[in-house]
Amino acid sequence: MSDEIYSLHRGTTPLLGSVPHAGTYMPPSLHHKLQPRALAVEDTDWFLDRLYAFAADMGASLIVPRYSRYVVDLNRPRDNRPMYAGANNTELCPTRFFTGEPLYREGMEPTDEEIAQRVASCWAPYHAALQQELARLCAKHGHAVLFDGHSIKSELPWLFEGTLPDLNLGTAEGSACAPSLRDALAALLQAQPMFEQPKYSLAVDGRFKGGHITRCYGQPAQGVHAVQLEKCWSTYMREVPPLDWHAARAEQLQKLLRPMLQTMIDWRPD
DSSP states (O other), X not given: OHHHHEEEEOOSSSEEEEOTTOOOBOOHHXXXXXXXXXXXXXXXXXXXXXXXTHHHHTTOEEEEESBOTTTOOTTSOTTOOOSSTXXXXXXXXXXXXXXXXXXXXXXXXXXXXXXXXXXXXXXXXXXXHHHHHHHHHHHHHSOEEEEXXXXXXXXXXXXXXXXXXXXXXXXXXXXXXXXXXXXXXHHHHHHOTTSSSOOSOEEESSXXXXXXXXXXXXXXXXXXXXXXXXXXXXXXXXXXXXXXXXXXXXXXXXXXXXXXXXXXXXXXXX
8 A cells, every 4th residue: 555655765874855745646536626737736846756866875765655745735734734824825735736826626625524535545654654764763773864855946926935045954943953963954055065166045944944744753852853955946957847857957966965965864963
């Protein structure tokens, strides 16, 4: 059953990578309820399983979902509380595109019963796997680091003003991980020592402070340290249709992502 909901590679280091919005599968049973545009799943965190494929070779665990976030958003709490108070938010079972237009045909939005079913069949198994893998890593290493990877179009006026920084590191205002880990990652992402000059702009705990996965599982006192990295599509792919992988951009970004993940693997609690 798990193979239908997610794939999980179990690694040998304390690091677990999660890319909860990389799934693209839309069940045929939903097609007639959705706006035709929705079948292109445009708000996917595109290609993140490909971008972070190298993590397995570094010894990290990696969990990748199959289903689209349009079915159920794995990075939202099951009680559907808004992630960012006072701002436009998408729900546990989204009803709008990131541009604000309705995702469903009129009157076809998911009912409470349908939402509960999606939580039970997709959301709950993914989170159970996260919990089990984090417990395994803590038992083996004494601690675990959870890296939650995301990506988004750099300009989406319905969700945020202006243009996002290229990289957005979120730690729930520092509560989801030890200060030394936050500082080490922020310093690396700011300095970008592998380049002659920094190539990417950075925000730390700005518009994206970390979603439900970072906030829920980041419990330093319990040995789990969580961070989220939201990056703009433009750093590794085409942002305008046809959306596609950009090999040169991705290769350049991976020069920074590799040492970032290595920092998380090598880091130890004080």
